Amino acid sequence: MLPAIFALLEGRTIDLESTLSHKIRGSANFRLTRLVPTRATTAAKAAPALGESLLSRIGNTPLLRLEKINTQFPSVEILAKAEWHNPGGSVKDRAASRIVGEALRSGKLREGVALLDATSGNTGIAYAMLGAAQKFSVVLCMPANVSPERKKILRAYGAEVVFTAPDEGSDGAIRKAQQMAKAHPKKYFYADQYSNDATWQAHYYGTAEEIWRQTEGRVTHFVATLGTSGTFVGTTRRLKELNPKITCVSLQPDSPFHGLEGLKHMATAMVPRIYDASLADRNLDISTEAAYEAVKRLAREEGLLVGISAGAALVGCEMVARELRGPAVMVTVFPDSADKYLSERFWDE
Numbered sequence: 001m002l003p004a005i006f007a008l009l010e011g012r013t014i015d016l017e018s019t020l021s022h023k024i025r026g027s028a029n030f031r032l033t034r035l036v037p038t039r040a041t042t043a044a045k046a047a048p049a050l051g052e053s054l055l056s057r058i059g060n061t062p063l064l065r066l067e068k069i070n071t072q073f074p075s076v077e078i079l080a081k082a083e084w085h086n087p088g089g090s091v092k093d094r095a096a097s098r099i100v101g102e103a104l105r106s107g108k109l110r111e112g113v114a115l116l117d118a119t120s121g122n123t124g125i126a127y128a129m130l131g132a133a134q135k136f137s138v139v140l141c142m143p144a145n146v147s148p149e150r151k152k153i154l155r156a157y158g159a160e161v162v163f164t165a166p167d168e169g170s171d172g173a174i175r176k177a178q179q180m181a182k183a184h185p186k187k188y189f190y191a192d193q194y195s196n197d198a199t200w201q202a203h204y205y206g207t208a209e210e211i212w213r214q215t216e217g218r219v220t221h222f223v224a225t226l227g228t229s230g231t232f233v234g235t236t237r238r239l240k241e242l243n244p245k246i247t248c249v250s251l252q253p254d255s256p257f258h259g260l261e262g263l264k265h266m267a268t269a270m271v272p273r274i275y276d277a278s279l280a281d282r283n284l285d286i287s288t289e290a291a292y293e294a295v296k297r298l299a300r301e302e303g304l305l306v307g308i309s310a311g312a313a314l315v316g317c318e319m320v321a322r323e324l325r326g327p328a329v330m331v332t333v334f335p336d337s338a339d340k341y342l343s344e345r346f347w348d349e
């Protein structure tokens with residue numbers, strides 16, 4: 001009987017009927033096999049679905065230790081959430097899936113209504129993936145100068161794209177989406193990721209809880225970049241509830257004209273409604289050049305092929321780590337991989 005008990009403790013299924021009958025007959029040869037349903041249960045229950053759904057793969061990303069970089073800071077452990085493990089390839093799957101889930105539940109997104117939003121890329125890719133999987137149309141406003149890789153990915157998923165003037169940046173795309181939503185309120189569900197509370201809540205209920213669990217509550221610092229600000233705002237709100245002593249640092253481009261795709265220079269941009277500057281213990285400005293250099297270091301020293309905002313995140317972590325005297329467990333978010341930035345010139349410089 002003992003092997004059967006061990007099997008159950010390990011979560012394996014056993015043929016209870018045959019195990020018991022062996023026991024009854026006093027046999028020493030217990031068989032550990034799959035649980036065989038009786039005839040009645042076979043007829044009543046459908047077999048559980050095999051595999052995993054696409055949506056269930058969003059979130060719960062790995063927390064990677066930056067082995068080589070950490071040797072510079074003996075008392076600090078820098079850890080990064082590897083967000084390219086999301087099925088759409090970026091951190092934005094989290095916010096987009098929560099926005100879409102709430103809109104489907106409330107009926108704002110339904111048959112005959114298309115999801116509309118402004119995006120510089122990753123949120124659009126996430127919406128396009130979800131639209132294809134969950135059968136709703138997606139219309140995206142984005143600056144015409146986004147990378148060719150992004151345009152191709154959106155086309156591949158079958159999303160419709162409205163291009164806006166490159167010199168107006170992501171704010172031009174936001175204005176266009178607002179105009180379209182106002183002109184056709186019945187045609188579109190305007191997702192408005194910059195104002196939608198689901199954007200930060202995805203991180204409050206997801207990213208923060210994951211970080212807390214994956215560090216066994218030992219996280220002392222959280223450092224993250226600002227785009228919509230959803231990642232920083234949602235994660236910081238929850239981490240500060242779990243332990244008010246955690247230091248939270250936000251990172252922004254150091255100038256309005258920058259190459260940090262997905263990030264906002266808050267002083268000069270349209271400030272997202274969900275942004276709460278008071279949550280940050282400090283804010284650091286990051287240069288595009290330093291982020292490029294960090295991306296190359298991550299590729300060549302850690303074997304991590306990450307996007308430019310991940311480079312900015314590493315620069316911010318190193319700035320904080322250099323000033324620390326005592327031990328620290330510092331967590332950051334690497335929003336996407338380098339896939340969409342491989343045609344950038346900085347790789348060869």
Ligand SMILES: Cc1ncc(COP(=O)(O)O)c(C=O)c1O
Pocket residue numbers: 090091092121122123225226227228229230231232261262263307309310335336
């Ligand atoms: C590559 C990249 N990094 C960082 C961010 C910023 O994340 P958040 O919008 O949660 O502030 C984004 C947002 O689109 C992004 O696409």
